[in-house]
Amino acid sequence: xxxxxxxxxxxxxxxxxxxxxxxxxxxxxxxxxxxxxxxxxxxxxxxxxxxxxxxxxxxxxxxxxxxxxxxxxxxxxxxxxxxxxxxxxxxxxxxxxxxxxxxxxxxxxxxxxxxxxxxxxxxxxxxxxxxxxxxxxxxxxxxxxxxxxxxxxxxxxxxxxxxxxxxxxxxxxxxxxxxxxxxxxxxxxxxxxxxxxxxxxxxxxxxxxxxxxxxxxxxxxxxxxxxxxxxxxxxxxxxxxxxxxxxxxxxxxxxxxxxxxxxxxxxxxxxxxxxxxxxxxxxxxxxxxxxxxxxxxxxxxxxxxxxxxxxxxxxxxxxxxxxxxxxxxxxxxxxxxxxxxxxxxxxxxxxxxxxxxxxxxxxxxxxxxxxxxxxxxxxxxxxxxxxxxxxxxxxxxxxxxxxxxxxxxxxxxxxxxxxxxxxxxxxxxxxxxxxxxxxxxxxxxxxxxxxxxxxxxxxxxxxxxxxxxxxxxxxxxxxxxxxxxxxxxxxx
Amino acid sequence: xxxxxxxxxxxxxxxxxxxxxxxxxxxxxxxxxxxxxxxxxxxxxxxxxxxxxxxxxxxxxxxxxxxxxxxxxxxxxxxxxxxxxxxxxxxxxxxxxxxxxxxxxxxxxxxxxxxxxxxxxxxxxxxxxxxxxxxxxxxxxxxxxxxxxxxxxxxxxxxxxxxxxxxxxxxxxxxxxxxxxxxxxxxxxxxxxxxxxxxxxxxxxxxxxxxxxxxxxxxxxxxxxxxxxxxxxxxxxxxxxxxxxxxxxxxxxxxxxxxxxxxxxxxxxxxxxxxxxxxxxxxxxxxxxxxxxxxxxxxxxxxxxxxxxxxxxxxxxxxxxxxxxxxxxxxxxxxxxxxxxxxxxxxxxxxxxxxxxxxxxxxxxxxxxxxxxxxxxxxxxxxxxxxxxxxxxxxxxxxxxxxxxxxxxxxxxxxxxxxxxxxxxxxxxxxxxxxxxxxxxxxxxxxxxxxxxxxxxxxxxxxxxx
Numbered sequence: 001x002x003x004x005x006x007x008x009x010x011x012x013x014x015x016x017x018x019x020x021x022x023x024x025x026x027x028x029x030x031x032x033x034x035x036x037x038x039x040x041x042x043x044x045x046x047x048x049x050x051x052x053x054x055x056x057x058x059x060x061x062x063x064x065x066x067x068x069x070x071x072x073x074x075x076x077x078x079x080x081x082x083x084x085x086x087x088x089x090x091x092x093x094x095x096x097x098x099x100x101x102x103x104x105x106x107x108x109x110x111x112x113x114x115x116x117x118x119x120x121x122x123x124x125x126x127x128x129x130x131x132x133x134x135x136x137x138x139x140x141x142x143x144x145x146x147x148x149x150x151x152x153x154x155x156x157x158x159x160x161x162x163x164x165x166x167x168x169x170x171x172x173x174x175x176x177x178x179x180x181x182x183x184x185x186x187x188x189x190x191x192x193x194x195x196x197x198x199x200x201x202x203x204x205x206x207x208x209x210x211x212x213x214x215x216x217x218x219x220x221x222x223x224x225x226x227x228x229x230x231x232x233x234x235x236x237x238x239x240x241x242x243x244x245x246x247x248x249x250x251x252x253x254x255x256x257x258x259x260x261x262x263x264x265x266x267x268x269x270x271x272x273x274x275x276x277x278x279x280x281x282x283x284x285x286x287x288x289x290x291x292x293x294x295x296x297x298x299x300x301x302x303x304x305x306x307x308x309x310x311x312x313x314x315x316x317x318x319x320x321x322x323x324x325x326x327x328x329x330x331x332x333x334x335x336x337x338x339x340x341x342x343x344x345x346x347x348x349x350x351x352x353x354x355x356x357x358x359x360x361x362x363x364x365x366x367x368x369x370x371x372x373x374x375x376x377x378x379x380x381x382x383x384x385x386x387x388x389x390x391x392x393x394x395x396x397x398x399x400x401x402x403x404x405x406x407x408x409x410x411x412x413x414x415x416x417x418x419x420x421x422x423x424x425x426x427x428x429x430x431x432x433x434x435x436x437x438x439x440x441x442x443x444x445x446x447x448x449x450x451x452x453x454x455x456x457x458x459x460x461x462x463x464x465x466x467x468x469x470x471x472x473x474x475x476x477x478x479x480x481x482x483x484x485x486x487x488x489x490x491x492x
Numbered sequence: 493x494x495x496x497x498x499x500x501x502x503x504x505x506x507x508x509x510x511x512x513x514x515x516x517x518x519x520x521x522x523x524x525x526x527x528x529x530x531x532x533x534x535x536x537x538x539x540x541x542x543x544x545x546x547x548x549x550x551x552x553x554x555x556x557x558x559x560x561x562x563x564x565x566x567x568x569x570x571x572x573x574x575x576x577x578x579x580x581x582x583x584x585x586x587x588x589x590x591x592x593x594x595x596x597x598x599x600x601x602x603x604x605x606x607x608x609x610x611x612x613x614x615x616x617x618x619x620x621x622x623x624x625x626x627x628x629x630x631x632x633x634x635x636x637x638x639x640x641x642x643x644x645x646x647x648x649x650x651x652x653x654x655x656x657x658x659x660x661x662x663x664x665x666x667x668x669x670x671x672x673x674x675x676x677x678x679x680x681x682x683x684x685x686x687x688x689x690x691x692x693x694x695x696x697x698x699x700x701x702x703x704x705x706x707x708x709x710x711x712x713x714x715x716x717x718x719x720x721x722x723x724x725x726x727x728x729x730x731x732x733x734x735x736x737x738x739x740x741x742x743x744x745x746x747x748x749x750x751x752x753x754x755x756x757x758x759x760x761x762x763x764x765x766x767x768x769x770x771x772x773x774x775x776x777x778x779x780x781x782x783x784x785x786x787x788x789x790x791x792x793x794x795x796x797x798x799x800x801x802x803x804x805x806x807x808x809x810x811x812x813x814x815x816x817x818x819x820x821x822x823x824x825x826x827x828x829x830x831x832x833x834x835x836x837x838x839x840x841x842x843x844x845x846x847x848x849x850x851x852x853x854x855x856x857x858x859x860x861x862x863x864x865x866x867x868x869x870x871x872x873x874x875x876x877x878x879x880x881x882x883x884x885x886x887x888x889x890x891x892x893x894x895x896x897x898x899x900x901x902x903x904x905x906x907x908x909x910x911x912x913x914x915x916x917x918x919x920x921x922x923x924x925x926x927x928x929x930x931x932x933x934x935x936x937x938x939x940x941x942x943x944x945x946x947x948x949x950x951x952x953x954x955x956x957x958x
Contacts, residue, residue: 072879185883
């Protein structure tokens, strides 16, 4: 399978969207483009597992290597392993759902879809590139769309949030940039991830480089204390924007932390693992407690995202194979779950014109479909077995328990405790929204429209597929996690 | 004789255009419309001709030298000139003394060409003056505005001052080494105190022309007072030419003094980026804003200059090539708006997208390119400058540069925000863009998007430099 297709299809879709004059054409083209991409990524999964089952043990499949800037030794090196395939599928699901959720967007429709598709292209490119320079290019390509999506189509203090997000994410990328250069000149003038993994990077370089890369990518995935863009950015963005931000964009950071920082710099990872654990435990607990204080549905989900993404970093910091697998599963699970959550919030907000939990009540009577989804996604968030959240978090905890010392135990227990807090805020929020007497002005509210139903069902399918049968995802990603673990074990 | 024509072809072509314009002027003259079309065609031919029949060699006892790299640099500047003639069509049509204006601009360009080809300090000094004095006259071209004259007088006085320092440096250098030739100089440089003093004088003159902090004080006033055309000529063509000469002089002639100038460049680069950025943060006038942002860009060019390698040279040429596209596009949009509405403040740009989507997208693309955000070419330009700078292993320096990229993003986003997000009761009305300007804007935007992605552009530049 030619991986370039994964970049070309969004690119062509974006161009086609930009060419169109009629809003209806724009919508359908964006939908078809993203639907083709979804089929393609499911096809990629099939082809990938087939190849693996037939005994193809290469680290990366479907590799392509084209020279780009010869004198800097920069190549367009593409390839996927199980982790990338999982992330690509996540992206495709969220993109289709996001496109469907914005069906009624009337303000500058063309530009909106253009930016949305451009943003998704950045994510696809990021997940398939094996060259640090190209990876960085795709990481940054998403900055403009994010900024404009929030600033133009957002709500509330949107300009402030857009600025904050763009500047903080750029700060993260600046750290990545410097780390990347040190790696390049310290690792034999190559940006190639596979080559860098083979070279022996000196210990002191690893110790300098690791914090730069990890914190740089960590900003994207709400590493405490660089999480402050998350609540503002998520709550100000339009529905599809929030879905993309939380569902895809935050995962870029987690993937980078794992694939670039931890995989290439195992000694650095060992050196700083305890600090990562401490920060992620703080993020988990802080995020959970901060959510308790929120009254706005979007803020609730944004703060709980900080808490859930803390689990990703916790899993990485534990440095065991099972915890790595759990971290990746948590990324996929949280991506689907949070996108669904934002979609449901979007549906509710479109009808009630408020996101304040206190102003709602009894919505279950008028919007049974939407509110049922809200229940499901809430239960997924608090880790109910049978849904994806439980699988991912459980895997992380099991992996964490492999570390026998007290510190790791305490951090793990602290992480587990947050689930109780999660239950409190989720149940309270859902209860206030769905139960109780229905306000009179909400009597006439209609349930989700066809496009909203389709969008949410697509995401729900993903959540349940992971929740009920987690083994396929586990089998997909654990060989990749195993490789990273081998690097860690070989390191001093 | 044949050699004379091939080697000096770029200069001779410019001279031919100059004389042609002069003859047209003194015979019976042409209407501005016709004349402008004629000039645009001539400049296009000039640009295309730059790619054929090139040779390497020296003339006049090494006073004049040329090679593939210098020819490439001249071509890049020719391209910039062609863009200027396209982008500012409306202003040119209204200009009372169009042929004089182009004669002045082309003489300045001629001076820059000789400066880039000079193989001797005296030749360098002469051509530098030729490149400066016409620009001062051009700054005065908004004849009805006082600020324009003020800009001209500021420019000429401060240039005279820097020329004085340059001459002082040249004479000291001659006293210390006994030669003025670029080829003989390196062997005679011994880092004696006198030579270092002379070098610092020379360096100052360069820094002044490139508006490196702390020699930047003339820049903002001159940029604001001059017509937008002159501002863009100064900040793109003139700055590009000086950067080309600066880098080849440092890397070739003053190579023995590398330890000394590396530190100077580093300190000046950090100061330039920081002060340019900090001042740009608070500017309200779009011309002043672009002036300070272009000072900050010079700081980045200096990062590449600190590398002392062919990759550094290549990345600087590449960056300036991209810079021509992005900065001229930004100035082109600013000029259209200021020409038709007289509005030059950032606040006036609020709600621009509602009325002028094309201008808004071009402006956004160019600003993102200046800020160095992908997929625009500016991203590659800045990244290669930084990685060239990183070859010396001074990562803290690169870190400071990266921080400055974030600061600069903040103020570029200010404009983007005004254009796309802020609401305005009375936005700039719909501007009907004439076809020439439109073509110019399209070419610039296409360049901004494609130059970076088409990686052979950089490889070509690098191969020429080697």
